[in-house]
Every structure is written in C-alpha cells, then in structure tokens.
Amino acid sequence: MEVLVLLEYLVATVIRFWLSKSDYNKLIADRVEISTPLNSWKRVTEGAALYNVGTSPYLGDMFHDNPLWLVAFNWMLQNVPQYITYIFILSDMMTAHLLFLTAQKFVGNLLTRQINEQKNYAKVSRQLLVSPEDVRMAPIFVVTAYLFNPYTVLTCAAHATTVFANLFLAIMLYATVNGHILLCCTALALSAQQAMYTVILIVPVCMYLAQGKQNKTFYMAMIATTFSTILCGLIYLSYHIAGSWDFVYATYGFILTVPDLRPNIGLFWYFFTEMFEHFRVLFLCAFQMNAAVLYLGPLAFRLHAEPMLLSTSLITLIAIFKSYPSLGDVGFYLALLPMWKHLFHYMQQGFIVSCFFIITSVLGPTVWHLWIYNRSANANFYFGVTLAFATAQIFLVTDLLFAYIKREYAVMHGLPRTIDGKEAKLVLESSNF
C-alpha cells in the first residue's frame, strides 16, 4: 500500500511539473477561476517589482498579499527564480502528505472513541460504524483526492498562492489532531494573515484541543490567547516590514470591501457589480457576515462533539462564500471529505453534486470564452454558471451535515424507524426538550 501512495506522489509531481513547464501554464494562470486578485502570481511578481524599486506595492491596486508574503515571494523571485515551480510542487506535496497524516490520525481517533463508546450505541448495522479498514483506506482516499483533483493540480500549475494558504491549513489540521498547540496557532495565524476568514477556525481548534481536558475553559482561553498573541505579533511584524499601516487597507480592506469586481467562482462579483449604490454597504455587511461569522455560532453548538466536522464545514462554507474564492480552496475542502467516509451512507446528493461540478467546470470556461472573446454571450451566462457551482457546493456541505445528524441518531437509536411496532418517520422538529 505504501508503494501505491508513493507512486501517487510521483505521478502527481510529474503532472504538476509538466503543466507548470508546458505552454499551457500561462493559459491556466490567467483563468479567473484559478487566479483571483488575491492569489495570482502575476500580481505577486508586480508587487515584488514595485517593492524592489522602492515603491510601496500597497499604494496601488495590484498587490493584496501580506508584507510577510511580499518579503518571502520577493526573496524567491530574486534568489531562486528557477526553483519557484519546485517550491510550489513541494508545498503541494507537503499539503497532501500532511492531509494524509491528519486523516490517518483522525480516523484512528474516531475508531478508538467508537470502541470506548460502543456500549452506549444501539444495535446498528456494521456499515454505520468506522471500521479498521476505514483507518487504512480513508487517508489514501484523502491524499488521492488532493493529488489528482484537477482543481488543485491546476492551482499548483498556475502558481496561485492558494497553494501556500492550503499548506498552512493542512499544517493547522495536522497540528490540531496531534495536539501541537504552538504549531497549530502559528499555522492558523499565518493562514489568517493571508485569507483572513480562516481566523474563525480558532473555535474548532480550541474545541478539539480541549477535548478530554480537565479545565476546559482555561485551556481554551490559553489557546485563544496564544493564537491572538501570535496573530498580533505577525501583524506588527507586517507593519514593521511595510513601514506603514497602508497594507491593512490593501489586504484586509480589499477582502472586506470587495472593490475589484473581476469575475471569479464566488457570489460577490456580479452581485456587487449590479448593486444599487445606496444598498452596497448593507449587502457587503450581510454577505461578509454570511461568509465569516454567521454559521460559526450555531454550528459550533450543534457540532460540539465533533470539532473536526466543524472545521471541515467552516472551511467549506468559507470557500463557498468568501469574497475572492478560487478553485484551489474548493480542491482543498474536497480532499477533506473522505475523512467522513462513514457518513457517506447517509449522503443522498452525491450524484447531483458531482454532475453539477462536472457540468459547471466545463460550462464555465466555455461561456467565459463566449462572453469575453467571442462577445456573443454576456455576463449573465457566466454568472449563471457560478451560481450553479455555488449551489452544488452548498448541497454538498448541507448533505454532509444532514448525514452527520442522521447517523448520530441512528447510532444512538437504532436503524428501524418504528414506534410501538408501527412505521414512523424522522422529522426535524423545533422542540423544547
């Protein structure tokens, strides 16, 4: 089995390398679905070029990454320009491997927990439970889903900086399941520096790390303090590098106020292109809340027993609703799904969702070409495709959550749905008990 995994890494590396070096590279890097104003490598190059001539890149419209990243990318472009492709591929492989290790550990933990709790479970059929086979196979599925998902492959080939954002999220997940608080907080802080929305993942991280601890509140507070200290430290360091606070508006302000209306796979661009000026602020607030904090509280309460599912669903919801999403984000959360292999039994919309994904992935570039190059279609066509893509992703995440609660119910109450020997049905009721 190790041979298989190694072979996967090798093949994935070769594919990425070939795409990066081929003539398609520019074509891929220019796709709006892959490169957004936040992660495009062309803009990073622009930022570094301005930084080198002594002009602050944050004065302009082009560069929106953090000063820390600016310095790092600038170093790469100045000193090792010929190895940049390798750095990207290596980061992607590290992400894949970290996800592999995370999945291994996490599904192992699930199995252990299941064995401990099994006495409380109702008599259920075997397929609802995590099996030792899952512990072996889930990580392989995870790593395969990451390595061979076209979305991640293309993101890596386009040199989108989402590759590094994904790496930090993977480090964060790995550190969480292994209980490395400092590493976890650092990775999350670095990720939050770049993507901002991921800052809310501190909640599932706290919940996961505090599981089974004596003094939960204290422990959570400690983690949160560590995280905020690191985050503040990084922001101060950024300020120190940039020399002024201009970067705050150019990075976080840019993410929050959405001034660049270049199409992407998200919901923001056309919505705010067509928005009436006097409602703009209202809807900006509403959409940003929807992307960042709206689901955090309710899901945290509902999924308190399973912080990892909370992480997964929050990462998914952020990828769907953030202001400049790219396919790299979608590829990342899709790779997390095989960890929830034991929920697949209750997932009903897999077929619809996969059809949607395939159709929109084909239709998107097609209608884009018709709109931008042939001028025979218009913006509505592309908007329609992005709407369908977002809908598919929403179906996927809600399906996963429904599957979780149904499985949870079935595990505790047994599979047959009968009351006093009569047929009964499962309903969602708002109840006071």
Add this chain to the structure above:
Amino acid sequence: MMKHFVFFIISIHLAFCVFQEDHFYEELLLKPLPSGHVYSYFQFTTVWNTDYNSHKFDHSHLFPRSLGEVVGRFNIQELHISLTEGLWRHESWGYPVNDAPPGAEVWAWFRKDCEDVDKKWKELTAALSGLLCASLNFIDSSNSISPELSFRLSGADNLLNPLNHTHLRYATLPREIVCTENLTPWKKLLPCDSKKGLATLLNAGHIHNTNYHSLGIHLRQICKPDSNCEEPIIELTQTVSLVYDLVILESSTQDWSVRKLFGIGLGGSCPLAESSLVYLDVSSNQTGSPFLLTPEPHERVVSSKGGYTSEFAVFDIKKMGDKLFNIALTHEKPRIYHLNVPPVIYANRYIVGYGQEQGGIVTKLHNTHWAPITVIFLENIPWFVPIYFHTLKIRSGGKEIKPILKKFVPGKERIRPYYLEVVVELKPRSVTEISIEFDYMFLKWQEYPPDANHGFYVGSAVITALLPVARNFTGLPQEGSLFASSMNASRPSYLIQLRTEALIINLPTPDFSMPYNVICLACTVVALAFGPIHNITTKKLLMMKINNDKGIGGFIKRAKFALSKLKSKFQKNETTEETPNSCSCSETKNKDD
C-alpha cells in the same frame, strides 16, 4: 467727422495702453505642409508689464478679466489649456508650434505659497469649465498626475527657490469634443473679440471643417526684456491651430487663399494691437513647385536656424488699411508632391491583444536622426486600465534596452491614475518600442457611460525631447513671445513635446437590465445554505408517528402511504418513507436499508 471721433477714441485708448503697460499682438502663420495640407496658426499675445499679485487682476485693461480672476483666486503661476479635435500627424506634417493631444488637456503650476494643491486644482478646473464651456470639471485627482520630468515651467522661475513637481497638475480628457461652444467663449477673451483683426477669420463654420483644430490658452510669467528678471511680467497667449485639407475645400486646384480657407478676407487689424502680422512660409517655393503670391508681401524674411533655412513672406495688416483684402497663392503648374521626409522624432501607439481579458499598450518611437536622442516618455493611464509595471519592456531592433530612469506611481481604483515616466535613449535611426501589459477591468454598472460599448478613452502619451536640429521645427524659443523671435533663433537644442494618439479600450460590460434579477438570484443561493443549516442547528431529529388523519387529507395521506408500502414490497423488501417536512431542502427523502 465720425472718422475723426473714432480716431480720437483710439488715440485715447493707445495712450491708456502705454499708461497701463500692457500690449497686445496678433499674428497668423500660414504654412503649406508637404502633404498638401495648409497649416494656419493664430497667435494672440497679451503682455502685461506687471508683477504677479492677485489684486492686480481686479483691474485689467487688455488682459481678460474673467481669466485673470481665476488665475488670481487659485494662486496660479502658469496655466496651459488646449482643446483639440483631430490628431496632429507628426510623420507627414512635421511639428506644430504648440503640440496638443486630442480632446482637452490642462496643466497648471501653482505658486509656491499655494496650500492644498489638490483642492485648488479641482476648483480651478471647475472654474475653467465654466469659462470655456468644456467638461473640464471632470478633472480631479482621480485623473491628474504630477509628472516629475516631462514638464518644466515654460516661463520664468525663481532660481534660488524653484517650484517642484508637487505644485504641478496635469490632466487630459481625451473624450472631450471641441466645438463652437468652446470657440465663442475663447474668442471673448480677446481684446477685440472677433469683431476686428485677425480673429474675424475664425468663423465656426470654416474652423470645424478642418482636419485638425486646436484652441489653446497659455499663461506664463516672462522676464522683462533687457532686465535681469527680478520682476517677471505676465504673458497670455491664445492660439488656434488649424490644418486644412485642400482636397476637401476644392478638389480641382492646389491654389488657395485666405478667403478660401476662412470664407472671408482680411479686414484690417485690431485697433488695440501693437502689431498685426501674417507670416506665410514660402520655403517650398524654392524646393517645390513655384507659386505666385498676391498681393506682394511687405517684407521677405529669411530665417536660418539649426541648420535649416526657411523663408517667410510677411504681410503687415496695419499697413493694409480697413478694406477687405485677400492673400492668395497660385501655382503656375500642377503641384508635384515630393517624398515626405519625416521629422526627427515621431511616435505612434496602439493596443495589442484580443478579447477583453488582457491586453497591452505599445508605443513606437521613431528616431530618424543620425545620433542617439534622449527622450522622456510620459504615460497617464486611467485607473480603469490597470497596468503591470513589471511587464514594461523597451525594445529596439529586437534587443531589450535598459531605460535611463523609470518613475512609476501605481494607480488606485477610483482614486488615482497610473503615472509612468521613462527616460530612454533612442538609438540612431531606429524604432524603439515601449510596451506594457494591462488587465481589462470590470466596473460597477453605474460607472459605465450611457453608451458603454463605445469604449473608454486612454489619453495620449507625451514625448519630450531636445532636438539637435531644427528640421520641421516651428516653435518659439522659450524667451520669445512673438513669432518674430523665432527668426534666426539658433539654439544648441530645440525642445519639442509631442502627443501620441489617444486609445479606446472596450471594457467588458455587465447586463445593465439585470440588477433586480442578480440580487434576487444571489440572495436565493445564500438562502439555500442558510435554510438547511438553520434547520440542522436549531432543530432536533425526532421519530414521529404517522398519524391517521380523518377527512380527505387524511385519506390521501393514507393512500400515499399504502402505495409507498406496496412499492417498497416490490423493491426487494426496502422500506421507503416520506418526510413531509417542507422547511428542509435536502431532507425531502430519506432512504434506509
């Protein structure tokens, strides 16, 4: 009797002029261009022998008071405005006296003591907009730059404490259409309006019939002649440049006259003018097909500068009296067109790329001289055409050349344009290509103009150079106010500024009829997530008995239930249930083994 009375009034006026120490001069230069076009350049100069003081503008004599008030109020040291229709074709026409880009161009130097230049600039353009009936009020800091190198004070400056570029603002409106409504207020600034003098030739009908016409207003401070420039005085120059295509005027012959060009003959000079002269460039009489001039000029001046000699026939309107007369030029034989020798430096500019995603702007600079020439290249790119500084490439003869200096201030959406200034040495007899890439931007739907698919204009680039030779050069030397000062004015170098073509970029447009639909659809998708997650997080899964309702509703439900049971029996003993819960979207069917 009446004549005497008029004379009396005029002499009082002239005496007053001397007292006021301001002088007005009118000049007209007519030049047949090698391509067969005729270039006519009117220059009305007012020199006011006074120091700069904002109160001075409250009382003016020949100087237009409306402009003076604006200048005094906004603390302006130097002001240049041009309103142009058409494009000056350097390659075939040579250099004009004053170069101007298509559309409107304004640049102003504010005085040293002026604070808050941006605010003053906005107010100034608003005032000028009213003064000239042009849309100059659309100029603000979002389309203005402060170039460091390209523009210098064209007049006197304090050498000990010179002004720097922070007091300079430059902006263009390439979309501005120039028409009669600009010409009329422009003429009102002249002391004689268009009632007398050379300005009577400026009839809207004939001016807007040209290939190129440009109105200009240039205000600067100059040194008093024969002084050490301790107290600079004020000079206002109003110019009109016109290029006539004789083929359009009358295709049968190459002969032309003032009457043919302007529709009216000359009828005396403006009585307030010190001098009123018409210069006709007759250099081509030696080299090209000979022609005859009627009437005979009062004087012929041979001017030799920078290695090139030209000859002018000078008509003094003051000597011609008040009756209408015509200056005509007749060819004896059909005119033969010679091969056009392009000027030392000229440029052209265009957009490359296809589709509305990515493109590039390419400017080609031609140097026809045998020696290298250093030029300053200035770009003022609007914020909706975001350019990538790192893609700036300068190539010549297939090889990349390094610029001597690069200045770049990145633009910001809706706040500041992109400013790029490059100093580059053009190799001898070469074509240098300056290219930069840009992205097509997507704007908010209300930011598009009413005819969104017409495209967006990008203003001209400005190329500044010091020419070593005066070939095709017609400009005045810096210290000169009148055309006479350019005769035999050899200098080590000749400053030229040329403007390239303006560009049109077709930005991708949204569907303007869609706002309600888009808002509804996008919100629906958000609700698709909100609904189920709300259900999952606030409700609990419960097992419910299927209640056997009475009545028709109950009967239907029971029938459905029985039917589903029957169905499930056929499908290998699977039980299928229905949850009639309508609030959860993905909970409509539950399948169980």
